[in-house]
Amino acid sequence: MPSVSFVSLGCAKNLVDTEVMIAKLGAAGYELAPDAGEADTVVINTCAFIDPAKAESTETILEHAQRKTPGQQLVVAGCLAQRYGEQLQALIPEIDGVVGTGAYASIVELLDDVQAGRKPVRLDFEAEPEHDFLPRLITTPRATAYLKVAEGCDHPCTFCIIPKLRGAFRSRSIESLVAEARALAGAGTKELILIAQDTSMYGRDRGARRGGLAQLLRELHEIDGIEWIRLLYLYPATVDRELIDAMAELPKVCKYMDMPLQHAHPDVLRAMLRPSNGERYLEIIDDFRERVAGITMRSTFIVGFPGETEEHVRYLEEWIGRAELDRVGFFEYSAEEGTPGAELPGKVPARERRRRLVRLREAQRLASERARSRRLGTTVRVLVEEQRTLRASDPFRAALGARTVWFGRSQGEAPGVDGGIYFAGETEPGAFVDVTLDGHGPFDFFGHLTVAELTNVG
Numbered sequence: 496m497p498s499v500s501f502v503s504l505g506c507a508k509n510l511v512d513t514e515v516m517i518a519k520l521g522a523a524g525y526e527l528a529p530d531a532g533e534a535d536t537v538v539i540n541t542c543a544f545i546d547p548a549k550a551e552s553t554e555t556i557l558e559h560a561q562r563k564t565p566g567q568q569l570v571v572a573g574c575l576a577q578r579y580g581e582q583l584q585a586l587i588p589e590i591d592g593v594v595g596t597g598a599y600a601s602i603v604e605l606l607d608d609v610q611a612g613r614k615p616v617r618l619d620f621e622a623e624p625e626h627d628f629l630p631r632l633i634t635t636p637r638a639t640a641y642l643k644v645a646e647g648c649d650h651p652c653t654f655c656i657i658p659k660l661r662g663a664f665r666s667r668s669i670e671s672l673v674a675e676a677r678a679l680a681g682a683g684t685k686e687l688i689l690i691a692q693d694t695s696m697y698g699r700d701r702g703a704r705r706g707g708l709a710q711l712l713r714e715l716h717e718i719d720g721i722e723w724i725r726l727l728y729l730y731p732a733t734v735d736r737e738l739i740d741a742m743a744e745l746p747k748v749c750k751y752m753d754m755p756l757q758h759a760h761p762d763v764l765r766a767m768l769r770p771s772n773g774e775r776y777l778e779i780i781d782d783f784r785e786r787v788a789g790i791t792m793r794s795t796f797i798v799g800f801p802g803e804t805e806e807h808v809r810y811l812e813e814w815i816g817r818a819e820l821d822r823v824g825f826f827e828y829s830a831e832e833g834t835p836g837a838e839l840p841g842k843v844p845a846r847e848r849r850r851r852l853v854r855l856r857e858a859q860r861l862a863s864e865r866a867r868s869r870r871l872g873t874t875v876r877v878l879v880e881e882q883r884t885l886r887a888s889d890p891f892r893a894a895l896g897a898r899t900v901w902f903g904r905s906q907g908e909a910p911g912v913d914g915g916i917y918f919a920g921e922t923e924p925g926a927f928v929d930v931t932l933d934g935h936g937p938f939d940f941f942g943h944l945t946v947a948e949l950t951n952v953g
Contacts, residue, residue, distance in 0.1 A: 498526040499606075500534035502559070503634075504552055505542025507690050507727070507911075509573055510634065511643045513540045516572070516602045517632040521953035523603045527632070531559060536568040536606060540599075541575035543660060545829040549575060560589035568592070568609045572599055574660045580616050593617070596661050597646075602742055620647075620662040628667075628675050636880050636927040638685040641908060644711065649700075650730070652757075653769045653835040654797060654828065657692055664693065666701050673714050680720035685925065687721050688909070691728040695738060706737035709940050711777040716745045722927065723747060723878070725909060728841055731779055733772035743786045749906040750787050754779075755795040759814040760807040763800055766839065773814045778820055791907035795824040798855060799848030802841035803828075815858045821866040822913055823859045825852055860937075867935045874931045875905035875943060879922050880915070891941045894934055895919045903928070914938035 499520050503513035516538065517527060528534035528566045537559050541552035552575040563569055570592040571583060577595035592609040594602060597620030608615040633640050642760045645687040647662040648655075676687055690712075691697065698707020708726075715724055724747050729738075731754060742748050758764050759773030783790055796811065815823070827848045830837040843851075883902045885892040892898060897919040904915045917939060 496524060496526045497535045498528040498533065499536045499538060500528040500531040502531070502537070502539045502555060504540060504555065505544065505548060505574065507641045507688070508643055508646075508692075509540050509542060511628070511641050512573070512596070512599050514631045514634055515542070515628055516599055517634075518630045519600070519603055521608070522630065525606075531683070532562065532564065534567065536570060536609070537563075538570045538572055538602070540574040541858070542656065543574040543578050544726070545826070545831065547829075554592070556587060557582070560587050563589050566607070570594065570605070572602075577618055577660045580618050581949075584614065584616060586657070590614075595619070615682065619861065628671070629676075629678055631679075631685070633679070633682065635910070636924070637683050638878060638880075639688065640679045640684040640686070641688045641690050642672060642676060642679070643667075643691060644689050644694060644697050644708075645700075648692040649696075650693065651906075653766065653768050653803050653839070654757075654831065654895060656801065656831045656834055659833060661692065664696060664700055666697050666699070666707070668701070669698075669711055669714055672711060673718070676715050676718050676721065677811060683925070685721065685927075686723040687715065687727060688725045688727060690727050693728065693733060694726055695729040695733040695735070699733070705735045709735075709737035709741040712738075712741045712745060712748055716747050721747060723749050723906065725749040725751055725906075727753045727909060731756060731772075731776060734779060739783060739786050742783075742790075743788075750790040751793075751906055751909065752783050752787075752790055753793045753909065757797045757804075758800065758807075758811060759796075760803075760810045763803055763807050766802050767797075767800060767836070773810070777814075777818060780820070791822075792820045793822045793909070793913065794820055796855070797826055797827065797828050798852045799828040799843035801830075801836060801839035801843065803843055803851075808854070812858045813854060814853065815862055819862045819866055820859070821907065822863060824912070825856055827852055827857070867940070870907070870940070871932050871934065874929050875907070875916070877903040877905050877916050877918070877930045878930050879903040879924055879926045879928060881924055883917070885917075890936065891917050891939070894941050895943075903930075905930075915940075917941040918944055920944040 503510050521697050531537045542548040568591040569589050576593045580593035592605050593616040594605050595618040598617040605615050645666045647664045648658045649664040761772035805863045828905045880903050900917050900919045902915050908915050922928050932940045932942040
């Protein structure tokens, strides 16, 4: 039986693609090898969103090329493959096959070509197969799974290469998504995380002018076994009233908003070809807060975009204090080859970008501190993920009075980006428990199980 090993880099969308490829190869008779050195084929699913991601992907390919054993095949997939596939194969002869972001569903046929010595390169954007996401081998913790609702992007942001890497925006049908969600629930998934480049645009390419995502949420809400439905990567111009209504009305939809805004000053947003302005963004944030009680909010911002001035930074700094978002990620601008932003004048020196980054992170630290403090004393439902052992120097260890504790997340924490909640007591991974929040650090909370939970567990 041939064996295959995977390395998945980059975002959750890439991870879903990896899970689909693993399952397809498994159905075709391949065995999954945890150790790349023992596999007949190694597949590296790459990222190419910004320079650090490209560097990590390239270094990973080179490492595996150097370690490649006689008779072993090396296949490069994903965004770096889509962008530089033929060049990569020319520069790194150890690469036996290349499959882009739109052709990964044909991974079995590609490996057949690889084994025949053809060195295939498949970079065409194929039509999204409606049910081609089943089966999937879920690699996230058992109770959590991602559901990719669309592929590609239609937005013309001047800093972003994604439309060239992923193609035009293409929603999957509600029927295919419900079928996949039911299969995931049947396999034990309790938290469903909806992802796309612009999740709130879901359905517009299929004729839904408004409310497409809200309709999908109402369908998914009826699936037995699913307890939480989390939304990632909303877009300010495609968030509609129907979506906010669904989030407010449907108990299973997490009270959590992740909406990358990228900046707040109208001059910078115009240069980015992003919609609206900071004042409108505050209105959207206020609308969520008024309609969705207890909502947690996250965003991301780009620092040092060409033409950004001290005035623009000061405006964003003040805006951060006004918005008081719970969490924000900041990224230095990375000039991506092939994007309009790379050709703009007014480049910000690297040293100045880093200085601005520190300054804005400090503004957000203060805002996050205020937001976290407001949550203390509240009781939240927590999805238990794993046990962890705390170091003697960890302040949570003294506060919890235990060395081995549990780690989980409430509706207010997305996996991988937001930290979580530590607590002691009796429970198990995949369970839901109620935890009262007693304190917090820079990223995580700690608390205690309610008396009812301690009585009922076990």
